[in-house]
Amino acid sequence: AMVSNSFIYQADAVMFDLEDSVILREKDAARRLVFHALQHPLYRETETIVRVNALDSIYGLADLEAVVRGGANIVRLPKTDTAQDVSDMETEIARIEVQCGRPLGSTGMLAAIESARGITQAVQIANASARLIGIALGAEDYVRDLRTERSPEGTELLFARCSILQAARAAGIQAFDTVYSQANNDAGFLHEAAHIKQLGFDGKSLINPRQIELLHNLYAPTLAERDHAQAVVDAAAAAEAEGLGVVSLNGKMVDSPVIERARLVLQRAALSGLRDE
Numbered sequence: 001a002m003v004s005n006s007f008i009y010q011a012d013a014v015m016f017d018l019e020d021s022v023i024l025r026e027k028d029a030a031r032r033l034v035f036h037a038l039q040h041p042l043y044r045e046t047e048t049i050v051r052v053n054a055l056d057s058i059y060g061l062a063d064l065e066a067v068v069r070g071g072a073n074i075v076r077l078p079k080t081d082t083a084q085d086v087s088d089m090e091t092e093i094a095r096i097e098v099q100c101g102r103p104l105g106s107t108g109m110l111a112a113i114e115s116a117r118g119i120t121q122a123v124q125i126a127n128a129s130a131r132l133i134g135i136a137l138g139a140e141d142y143v144r145d146l147r148t149e150r151s152p153e154g155t156e157l158l159f160a161r162c163s164i165l166q167a168a169r170a171a172g173i174q175a176f177d178t179v180y181s182q183a184n185n186d187a188g189f190l191h192e193a194a195h196i197k198q199l200g201f202d203g204k205s206l207i208n209p210r211q212i213e214l215l216h217n218l219y220a221p222t223l224a225e226r227d228h229a230q231a232v233v234d235a236a237a238a239a240e241a242e243g244l245g246v247v248s249l250n251g252k253m254v255d256s257p258v259i260e261r262a263r264l265v266l267q268r269a270a271l272s273g274l275r276d277e
């Protein structure tokens with residue numbers, strides 16, 4: 001049921017999971033279901049990501065064949081520990097693209113880091129392939145590896161989150177935060193989401209449709225913020241036309257970091273709309 005209607009919820013992307021939310025005896029059925037969903041006309045307008053099983057499992061290669069042939073936009077690698085994991089997956093994706101006649105390089109990749117070993121390798125992982133659109137944290141597996149559990153403050157995840165952000169930004173790709181597992185705890189979700197937005201993450205994996213609007217609303221600027229950003233971008237354009245590097249807007253200096261931030265606000269307004277004051 002979820003596969004047949006998840007496009008209606010207006011998430012930024014829909015991620016089908018073949019890995020840890022699918023029990024072993026359903027792996028083949030799930031793969032077939034996802035293969036067909038990817039080709040359904042109703043998913044054409046949606047960015048599709050599929051989390052496949054790792055290549056060193058007995059399901060990984062079959063998953064990848066179905067997902068690339070089905071035309072997924074992005075393959076999510078679970079439990080990425082090394083840059084080699086990314087390269088191995090990329091080699092197989094390229095082979096399948098050629099074999100099935102898809103343009104070489106058309107399938108993107110997103111590497112989830114879910115272990116202490118992976119976090120130590122975050123920089124190498126983030127630079128392992130030109131196909132990588134981003135890297136992500138998988139916190140449930142990560143805290144298991146650390147021998148702790150998740151807390152509301154997320155102290156135990158701070159090092160991993162900062163490592164992922166640093167590595168992603170240095171590589172020029174996106175950084176995505178992990179799931180918040182309590183689907184009915186809106187306050188807890190919002191607390192964590194505000195924290196990861198402040199750290200600099202581009203977004204977050206969600207497990208339940210109720211979390212979509214909460215996250216969009218958090219990332220969406222207010223009308224005042226959007227208008228201010230527009231004024232900054234307009235002032236910058238006027239300054240550039242006059243050959244000036246720095247300009248003042250209502251007495252405040254507007255230079256290139258301020259302009260970049262204003263562009264991000266406008267981008268988020270376009271993606272997520274506006275939130276109430």
Ligand SMILES: CC(=O)SCCNC(=O)CCNC(=O)[C@H](O)C(C)(C)COP(=O)(O)OP(=O)(O)OC[C@H]1O[C@@H](n2cnc3c(N)ncnc32)[C@H](O)[C@@H]1OP(=O)(O)O
Nearest residue numbers: 001002003005006017020021140141179183206207208209
């Ligand atoms: C550690 C990890 O690996 S996490 C990543 C893998 N796991 C997942 O992705 C889990 C996906 N999410 C879920 O299975 C469920 O949302 C749960 C188990 C967390 C909560 O289940 P429920 O309490 O039954 O969900 P809820 O009652 O809110 O569902 C409401 C509606 O949303 C739909 N829905 C719920 N979750 C999703 C989802 N992730 N994607 C699409 N639709 C969904 C339900 O089918 C239901 O639709 P309906 O009203 O048409 O019947």
Ligand SMILES: O=C([O-])CC(=O)C(=O)O
Nearest residue numbers: 137138139140141178179
């Ligand atoms: O990647 C995620 O956010 C979900 C996951 O597998 C984990 O937390 O271990």
Ligand SMILES: [Mg+2]
Nearest residue numbers: 114138140141
């Ligand atoms: Mg995991």
